[in-house]
Amino acid sequence: MNFMQPIRLSHLSHGGGCGCKLAPSVLQQLLSSHPVATPYKQLLVGVETGDDAAVWELDNGTGNPTCIIATTDFFMPMVDEPRDFGRIAATNAISDVYAMGGTPIFALAILGMPVDKIPPEMVRQILEGGASVCEAAGIPIAGGHSIDSPEPIYGLAVIGTAPKAHIRRNADAKPGDTLILTKALGVGIYSAAFKKSALSPEAYGEFIASTTLLNKIGATLGGNPDVHAVTDVTGFGLLGHALEMARGSGVTVNVKASALPLLKDAVSLAQQGFVTGASGRNWKSYDSAIKLPDGTPDWQRQILCDPQTSGGLLISCAPDKADTLLQDIVTAGYPAARIIGSIEAGEPLVSVDSSAF
Template sequence: MADALPDLRLTSLAHGGGCGCKLAPNVLADILSEMPLALGHADLLVDAGKSDDAAVYRVNETTALVATTDFFTPIVDDPHTFGRIAATNALSDVFAMGAKPIFCLAIVGMPIGKIANETIRAILAGGRSVAEAAGAPIAGGHSIDAAEPIYGLVALGIGHPDKLLLNSNAQAGDVLILGKPLGIGIYSAALKREILSPAQYEEMVASTTRLNTPGTELSDMKGVHAATDVTGFGLLGHASEMARGAGVQIIIEKAEVPVFEGARAHAETGVKTGASGRNWESVSHMVSGTLTDMDKDLLCDPQTSGGLLVSCRPEKADAVLDVFARHGHAGAKIIGRVVSGTPEVKVE
């Protein structure tokens, strides 16, 4: 009979966790600097050159295929919960485009010999439960023996080519609504240090497993122009992508940005991720305003399965907030506005 595997914390097997593992935007830009990102195909409506949440291919006049992939190392130790968070995060990109998920493929890399098969089954079961709840069953996938546990999905969706919520469609005069509070990266750092309280852990899991389903409904609303999901690059990073794509200035009212109180308390004691500093270095050239070090840590905090950032006409804001509330996102708030000007993010 084989010796039992040691009972290791999943997070101890990874150098980082969740979307904090993403390459910093400036590092990624340098790596891709000599590669053709804009492919120039008439029916490829969104490609890597757009810096949007997913690729989009026009199938016909009324149907577009939305395709994305996302995977990462464990952000929590419970395997079923890790699978749920990873799947929710991957599906978020489809919802951020205003599309409807249709099916998924699993991406699995596991350190065989360090992690029990039972643990791997629990990760896959967690991901499957979320995908099926989203109406996008996992139809297959690919697995490898890897040095660290890695799990995620290829997520596919469909939408109308003229109704998709591209981040490049934000318009001057719009207001900005954020669907979830910030602070998930700080919570994950506190978890690794074993200083996250049970209540804070529950708050973290509830947020990261809440699907961004409002996106699909918002794409049918006139006056809702653009959306993106706030994930590994933090609020400032993803707002900067929206500003560049739309050619507008985005103003963030930092006092209005929702932050988990527990995360704010941890930040006050210096708890943060390494990714927040890398995110700030990557985006600082596009950001103006007076920010304290803690402001930077919070606004650049890498969000795993973060909220949607929606750009809409002011008169539609209440209706958009109602959609968020009906989908269980009661913490959605107006956090800023869009104005004409040189593409940048101004923090007030």
Template sequence: MEKSLDQVFKLTQYSHGAGCGCKIAPKVLDEILSSNIARPDNDKLIVGNDSKDDAAVYNLGNGTALISTTDFFMPIVDDPYEFGRIASANAISDVYAMGGKPILAIAILGWPINILPPAIAQKVIEGSRSICMEAGIPLAGGHSIDSPEPIFGLAVNGLVPVENIKQNNLAREGDILFLTKPLGVGILTTAEKKGLLKEDHKGVAARQMMQLNKVGEALGKTKGVHAMTDVTGFGLLGHLVEMAEGSGVTAIINFENIPLITPELVSYLDQKCVPGGTHRNWDSYGEKIGDITEYQKMILADPQTSGGLLIAVDVNAVEEVKNILQQNELEKFITPVGKMIALQQKAVWIHT
């Protein structure tokens, strides 16, 4: 039986990284972005590069703000259609993480034309179109280059009422923390690369990564949501450190409440299915974390691709947020995963 192009060309074999695990580590990124050049004054730029947030936000002056973001990476799955869907869901997530509504996407494609057939790239684009349709936005164009490795992502614009903007650095002492997707994507995809993934776990990570974080738009309308971000390549710990430090508070994680993509993650960790991004993450922010076991570290620093929303909620708005999660078929995630407390020596503490 003749093999299809998808079976002949395994996308993950043509790139050195995978998904959001390709992200440059936080400490290195800080060095890259450091500059002595003064930023021009612009009172309409509500959120810029200085706050480590998910997207830039620009006040249009009519009560509405423009959200602008871009995200791209190398294949985390072999199926090109799924790669397009995952990369697109991940990019669109940044708009939802700001509490906004996506309106337009532009494709970013790098393709090794002499190595991978254009027909495979076409499937990547088709996957992207399908996710854009789910989000209710057009894939309106894009830019492509001949590159050594396959790369795909989107530049996405969105709109949000200025009063509904959700930043990642406005959490407050006493806020309750929620997480809308389980952790462990990096571990499962690493297990698959090593040929160790169990048959009943095949497709589990991909299906989760293709889920849109649409609930972010509804959460944007909730006054009691003080801060929000999506969990991607820096792992839950990395994004929580950004939220805690930016907000001037400390986070406590209730580890037993952390949702896991499968309870069998420990067996994969025993088989050394740990992405390289996990170690890079820990090297970047490990000194900011309180006492932690090796198992907890491998879970909480695991790089996520198209991960869930991390939400800091006023205690008086907890029931409202739980109702929103339930209305969006996210009732599995109504158990808080932690809380914010007064600033302490460490940015994050772990309770077991």
């Protein structure tokens, strides 16, 4: 096999990162026949609210039961550097455990590679990148599975634990709550620009720093009674994951556009048309449940629907504790964190105010 020509991982796949996810409407159709209620009383969180991970309660006879948190996430590359691809994919997969208020304990690798297109050394670097993130999270990769596939795929299945009282679902937001987002938006826009060689080295560094920042703060949030609901913002974009929170909790989610944290070049790149196909699919899936101001420009809607790979946590918390909680999150290593909106009683939908970015 001749591997002399430069290999761009991002050009070996039809999509990359969480932009590979099925559109929310398609996923809903596929799961429409799945029973909402199950005969397993220990299954505390399943598919009923589109939450981030499954949660199973263990009866340890102590009155303070431990829960097992299980999730899996994998996708195709959105970058060319193999180690970066491995790091991003692993960070993204582990995030689902943190989003439930848990602590990861080990992972299994999921690997699919076109062995006739990628040299073994490049595959090894992908795996090393993933392993480095797991090491930073304090967990081993305890096994996994690999196949020969037409496009490169990498990710993890991750197992975590949490006391039952620390589990945070996306469906427990309360009217009056304040919303906090811990990372900047624009990852999908940056990936679209990167694929077309239009992303500056400075922006690429910002992109990697965000997508490889572990959402460890989630484990701390689970122990805070003032935190009512948590989810991570990934492939369905801010609007999609906020809508899941709205529907699961039976509330209206209000988003203040001017308060949203954005990657430095997100607006200018979106205005130039560097957007993913997934943002359009996202909008078509949930536009009937979104209220945008009349005249909202298309580029602004693209940012709101932009698929986030390894995005931040969306947190619904007690309003009188929001400022203190935000400061704690920033101090813990999430400088982009912002208060971005609120929860109110009403129809389960997402309403974005008229403020510009």
